[in-house]
Amino acid sequence: MSDERGLAVSCQEVVELVTDYIEGRLDAQRRSDVDAHLALCDPCVVYVEQMRETIRTLGRVPLETLPDEAKRTLVDAFRAQLT
Numbered sequence: 001m002s003d004e005r006g007l008a009v010s011c012q013e014v015v016e017l018v019t020d021y022i023e024g025r026l027d028a029q030r031r032s033d034v035d036a037h038l039a040l041c042d043p044c045v046v047y048v049e050q051m052r053e054t055i056r057t058l059g060r061v062p063l064e065t066l067p068d069e070a071k072r073t074l075v076d077a078f079r080a081q082l083t
Contacts, residue, residue, distance in 0.1 A: 008033040011082050014044045018051050043082055
């Protein structure tokens with residue numbers, strides 16, 4: 001796998017796609033792009049593993065049930081973890 005394939009998806013996109021990635025809802029190409037990125041980016045691997053552990057610990061909260069402000073707060077918090 002070349003480094004170029006891992007650059008098809010940015011860290012921010014991993015944050016945005018993480019739930020669909022973990023739940024297997026990405027199409028094959030997008031999943032492959034995320035996998036290639038994870039092969040090159042240890043911080044994103046840590047982030048995905050943290051999200052998996054959070055889901056295992058807390059269960060699933062449907063995104064539709066969260067208020068917009070809560071969604072923004074969560075996304076901001078997860079992005080801060082990448083920096």
